[in-house]
Amino acid sequence: MTEFMNDTSVERKKTGYHHGDLRAALVAATRSLIEENGVDHFSVADACRRAGVSTAAPYKHFKNKEEMVHAVVLDCMERHRQEMLDDLAPHPRGSLVRIKALGQNYIRFALREPGLFRLRFAHFDGEPLEGIEECGSETYSIVQQEVAFVLGEAGITDKVKERAFMLWSFVHGLSFLMMNPDLMETGGNLDVDALLSDIGRRVLLD
Amino acid sequence: MTEFMNDTSVERKKTGYHHGDLRAALVAATRSLIEENGVDHFSVADACRRAGVSTAAPYKHFKNKEEMVHAVVLDCMERHRQEMLDDLAPHPRGSLVRIKALGQNYIRFALREPGLFRLRFAHFDGEPLEGIEECGSETYSIVQQEVAFVLGEAGITDKVKERAFMLWSFVHGLSFLMMNPDLMETGGNLDVDALLSDIGRRVLLD
DNA sequence: TTACATATGTTAGGGTCTCTAACTTTGACA
DNA sequence: TGTCAAAGTTAGAGACCCTAACATATGTAA
Numbered sequence: 001m002t003e004f005m006n007d008t009s010v011e012r013k014k015t016g017y018h019h020g021d022l023r024a025a026l027v028a029a030t031r032s033l034i035e036e037n038g039v040d041h042f043s044v045a046d047a048c049r050r051a052g053v054s055t056a057a058p059y060k061h062f063k064n065k066e067e068m069v070h071a072v073v074l075d076c077m078e079r080h081r082q083e084m085l086d087d088l089a090p091h092p093r094g095s096l097v098r099i100k101a102l103g104q105n106y107i108r109f110a111l112r113e114p115g116l117f118r119l120r121f122a123h124f125d126g127e128p129l130e131g132i133e134e135c136g137s138e139t140y141s142i143v144q145q146e147v148a149f150v151l152g153e154a155g156i157t158d159k160v161k162e163r164a165f166m167l168w169s170f171v172h173g174l175s176f177l178m179m180n181p182d183l184m185e186t187g188g189n190l191d192v193d194a195l196l197s198d199i200g201r202r203v204l205l206d
Numbered sequence: 207m208t209e210f211m212n213d214t215s216v217e218r219k220k221t222g223y224h225h226g227d228l229r230a231a232l233v234a235a236t237r238s239l240i241e242e243n244g245v246d247h248f249s250v251a252d253a254c255r256r257a258g259v260s261t262a263a264p265y266k267h268f269k270n271k272e273e274m275v276h277a278v279v280l281d282c283m284e285r286h287r288q289e290m291l292d293d294l295a296p297h298p299r300g301s302l303v304r305i306k307a308l309g310q311n312y313i314r315f316a317l318r319e320p321g322l323f324r325l326r327f328a329h330f331d332g333e334p335l336e337g338i339e340e341c342g343s344e345t346y347s348i349v350q351q352e353v354a355f356v357l358g359e360a361g362i363t364d365k366v367k368e369r370a371f372m373l374w375s376f377v378h379g380l381s382f383l384m385m386n387p388d389l390m391e392t393g394g395n396l397d398v399d400a401l402l403s404d405i406g407r408r409v410l411l412d
Numbered sequence: 413t414t415a416c417a418t419a420t421g422t423t424a425g426g427g428t429c430t431c432t433a434a435c436t437t438t439g440a441c442a
Numbered sequence: 443t444g445t446c447a448a449a450g451t452t453a454g455a456g457a458c459c460c461t462a463a464c465a466t467a468t469g470t471a472a
Contacts, residue, residue: 018419018420018421018466018467018468019420019421022420022421038329038331041331043457043458043459044458044459044460045457045458045459053421053422054421054422054423055458055459055460056421056422056423056424056460056461056462057420057421057422059459059460059461060419060420060421061420064459064460065458065459065460114329115329118328118329121382121386122324123244123320123321123324123385123386125244125247133388137392140392144392158394158395161392161393161394162393162394162396162401164392164393165383165392165393165394165396166376166401166405168379168383168392169376169379169380169382169383170372170375170376170379171379172378172379172382172383173374173375173376173377173378173379173380173382174375174379176327176375176378176379176382177371177374177375177378179329180327180329182339186343186346186350186367186370186371186374187367187368187370187371188364188367188368188371189364190368190371195368195372199372202408202409202412203408206408224437224438224439224448224449224450225449225450228449228450249428249429249430250429250430250431251428251429251430259450259451260450260451260452261429261430261431262431262432262433262450262451262452262453263449263450263451265430265431265432266448266449266450267449270430270431271429271430271431
């Protein structure tokens with residue numbers, strides 16, 4: 001083998017036997033395959049072909065198929081978190097614009113990477129990978145913080161928790177429905193930006 | 207074979223060779239297996255074992271595995287629709303109580319049958335089974351009708367569409383988050399019934 | 413520098429799964 | 443009653459997950 005190789009995104013070392021960073025290459029392959037074909041059609045064998053290694057190689061880096069998928073979920077969550085911070089940055093603290101930006105960010109992610117978005121909120125049997133829960137709660141605490149600012153509350157009070165949860169529920173549901181054009185259509189000619197502003201007002205200003 | 211058989215829910219005719227109603231038995235088996243193990247771990251072979259037939263038998267009734275799953279989705283949607291009508295019946299038309307009842311119904315379904323709830327909103331590649339889209343839109347038109355009554359609108363106007371979609375988004379997202387106790391917990395000590403009433407008011411009474 | 417332990421590849425293969433082909437049994441109807 | 447289509451069966455191809463046993467590269471310590 002190794003005469004031809006898909007050198008997408010991850011470099012190999014010269015040897016030809018040892019890969020260099022197979023783990024990262026497999027995560028990248030898994031991620032792209034899931035986004036292309038859906039997690040239902042993802043196979044470890046496909047990821048191996050894309051990374052140019054034998055079908056047994058992944059098991060030196062991952063316990064099993066599920067753990068490979070978990071690694072992609074973690075990667076996805078970390079990227080999302082960073083994007084969220086980037087989208088938040090330009091807007092003044094404590095304004096509804098920031099809340100709206102969070103909603104837009106969430107929806108954009110869902111529409112751009114629907115396979116990964118679904119996966120992130122799918123049901124998993126095994127233990128979640130190290131760092132997943134932490135990343136999730138850190139990200140959510142950003143949202144709670146923003147809500148606290150808008151409400152003028154000192155910390156993460158019960159009211160803040162409640163309102164943040166309401167917003168999350170709404171935006172999560174909206175993103176989910178928007179991923180399916182048929183469902184989206186039931187809303188008529190929706191102006192999503194206006195909808196987000198509207199919801200922000202309705203939930204945070206009483 | 208056929209000396210012992212799991213006679214759960216579906217009767218067999220006496221013959222032992224022909225099943226009687228294998229299609230229905232397979233749908234029932236598929237449904238219970240998906241709810242027990244999740245759709246990821248569902249196998250046609252398992253359903254066959256549960257129905258007491260060979261692993262090739264389903265292909266006389268279904269094109270492939272996906273079509274079996276679709277049949278379960280349709281069954282699930284029809285049951286949900288009927289439950290919705292039942293839950294609506296006792297309450298006076300045009301009142302917010304009916305909207306709240308719809309929300310409670312949705313959440314109850316998601317928590318009672320999370321595997322099927324997820325499945326129903328999962329992404330499918332193939333053509334949806336005959337009747338699925340129709341059942342979905344019929345069900346949703348119930349919701350729109352209720353919203354129209356509360357808003358005092360004559361028909362399904364743009365405003366009705368918008369508000370119904372907002373409510374659906376919220377309740378869908380809420381149901382999704384509630385299926386995961388860790389996520390639910392972020393809301394603090396939420397009173398879900400109160401939340402539903404609150405949202406109904408915020409979205410429908412401006 | 414060299415020897416060795418360890419990490420990271422490989423091939424081979426068992427067990428399971430989906431689905432098809434070819435055959436068999438049954439029930440319905442002329 | 444005889445025939446045909448519907449609905450079962452067995453057998454098997456091809457794919458996949460994962461493990462076991464083996465091979466090769468790398469880094470460290472003598």
